[in-house]
Amino acid sequence: MDDFSPHFGTKIPISYICGGINSSHKYFIMARTKEFDEQEVLTKAMTLFWKQGYAATSVQDLVSHLGINRASLYSTFGDKEKLFKKAFEHYHRSNFERVNQFFQNHPDPKEGFNKLFEMAVDESVNDQDMKGCFAVNTTTELVPGNKEMQMVLKGNRKQVENLFYDYLKKGQEAGHITTDKNLKSLAFLLFTFYNGLRVVCKTEPDREELMQSVYTELSLLD
Amino acid sequence: MDDFSPHFGTKIPISYICGGINSSHKYFIMARTKEFDEQEVLTKAMTLFWKQGYAATSVQDLVSHLGINRASLYSTFGDKEKLFKKAFEHYHRSNFERVNQFFQNHPDPKEGFNKLFEMAVDESVNDQDMKGCFAVNTTTELVPGNKEMQMVLKGNRKQVENLFYDYLKKGQEAGHITTDKNLKSLAFLLFTFYNGLRVVCKTEPDREELMQSVYTELSLLD
Numbered sequence: 347m348d349d350f351s352p353h354f355g356t357k358i359p360i361s362y363i364c365g366g367i368n369s370s371h372k373y374f375i376m377a378r379t380k381e382f383d384e385q386e387v388l389t390k391a392m393t394l395f396w397k398q399g400y401a402a403t404s405v406q407d408l409v410s411h412l413g414i415n416r417a418s419l420y421s422t423f424g425d426k427e428k429l430f431k432k433a434f435e436h437y438h439r440s441n442f443e444r445v446n447q448f449f450q451n452h453p454d455p456k457e458g459f460n461k462l463f464e465m466a467v468d469e470s471v472n473d474q475d476m477k478g479c480f481a482v483n484t485t486t487e488l489v490p491g492n493k494e495m496q497m498v499l500k501g502n503r504k505q506v507e508n509l510f511y512d513y514l515k516k517g518q519e520a521g522h523i524t525t526d527k528n529l530k531s532l533a534f535l536l537f538t539f540y541n542g543l544r545v546v547c548k549t550e551p552d553r554e555e556l557m558q559s560v561y562t563e564l565s566l567l568d
Numbered sequence: 569m570d571d572f573s574p575h576f577g578t579k580i581p582i583s584y585i586c587g588g589i590n591s592s593h594k595y596f597i598m599a600r601t602k603e604f605d606e607q608e609v610l611t612k613a614m615t616l617f618w619k620q621g622y623a624a625t626s627v628q629d630l631v632s633h634l635g636i637n638r639a640s641l642y643s644t645f646g647d648k649e650k651l652f653k654k655a656f657e658h659y660h661r662s663n664f665e666r667v668n669q670f671f672q673n674h675p676d677p678k679e680g681f682n683k684l685f686e687m688a689v690d691e692s693v694n695d696q697d698m699k700g701c702f703a704v705n706t707t708t709e710l711v712p713g714n715k716e717m718q719m720v721l722k723g724n725r726k727q728v729e730n731l732f733y734d735y736l737k738k739g740q741e742a743g744h745i746t747t748d749k750n751l752k753s754l755a756f757l758l759f760t761f762y763n764g765l766r767v768v769c770k771t772e773p774d775r776e777e778l779m780q781s782v783y784t785e786l787s788l789l790d
Binding site for chain 2: 476
């Protein structure tokens with residue numbers, strides 16, 4: 347299960363922690379004279395919002411990029427805000443099961459987190475668009491004025507924290523982590539560290555410096 | 569030196585780590601028929617960009633908020649991008665000396681970082697605008713398409729990392745930190761953690777949860 351692409355496109359790298367998508371779940375929507383795959387269009391919208399941010403992406407940008415006309419866009423997805431929310435939820439769902447599966451294949455949480463964070467670092471330093479993490483970008487851009495997105499982002503955090511906690515707990519039960527550790531706190535801390543890593547990656551730090559910080563952070567599991 | 573306001577306004581809280589501003593350094597610019605304090609206008613622009621982000625802030629927003637007309641804005645600061653850069657640099661300079669002074673008054677780095685991060689948490693959870701950190705917001709919003717801001721943000725990171733390193737080094741020399749620690753790596757890690765904290769604070773976590781993560785992170789200095 348380590349065959350996750352480090353590149354961006356329709357496949358979301360595992361390190362962009364979110365949820366699992368059922369890729370067979372495709373809708374074909376009749377919009378005026380054009381038929382299109384809603385999931386494919388959502389993926390394109392997600393990539394554009396991810397790269398440019400919410401405010402900097404105009405409806406015209408979406409029309410030019412998604413390959414559907416303005417009327418189809420509105421009739422299928424609603425306005426820009428509604429499309430953004432759907433695109434984010436698409437992102438949010440897309441990797442949860444993959445990360446879950448990844449964790450199941452790495453019984454030692456220290457080794458698993460090390461690999462997960464290393465993939466995040468590599469994807470970041472290799473991404474010419476420097477998109478960073480869509481969830482982090484959305485949190486910093488949209489939370490102040492958007493209560494609905496704030497709840498979505500809070501839910502995203504809780505879900506990932508719980509995934510991390512369950513993974514640590516299972517690892518502890520298997521003897522990989524000592525019983526004196528506060529796993530709830532560690533799960534929150536690792537999520538916080540991951541968010542920081544995704545920000546700092548955008549300021550061109552040295553890969554070795556980034557990985558050294560991962561090793562030091564994970565020494566908290568010793 | 570602990571009398572830093574936890575509120576937002578013309579005074580920037582210490583935890584919004586940046587540089588020191590000389591508040592007596594005021595310019596009075598004659599722009600057409602209006603005289604205004606450039607620093608004061610920059611502070612207003614900074615607060616608006618900080619709250620709304622770059623793309624979501626229009627020139628009309630700036631004109632309405634800064635109390636100067638469009639012609640004065642262009643003649644004094646240039647276009648929106650130039651004004652943003654100046655506003656960010658204003659932010660960047662504003663607290664460096666304060667943080668430096670704060671560190672000098674807290675010889676034990678563990679105690680100092682604990683207090684600094686606690687102030688950041690309190691300011692975040694008490695800020696109704698949920699602005700977060702201007703440097704973090706700018707990193708996630710602007711880096712992909714703006715090489716100049718990328719260099720500014722990289723410089724900001726290096727400057728804060730060096731400040732953290734010097735503080736840790738002085739603390740180590742005074743016996744507060746054992747000599748086996750890799751201080752360069754710890755300085756980078758604490759900066760990364762701080763960035764993550766500023767993101768996560770925007771998703772309404774529990775204050776106790778946040779502080780527990782601070783305590784656990786700082787146990788790396790033991």
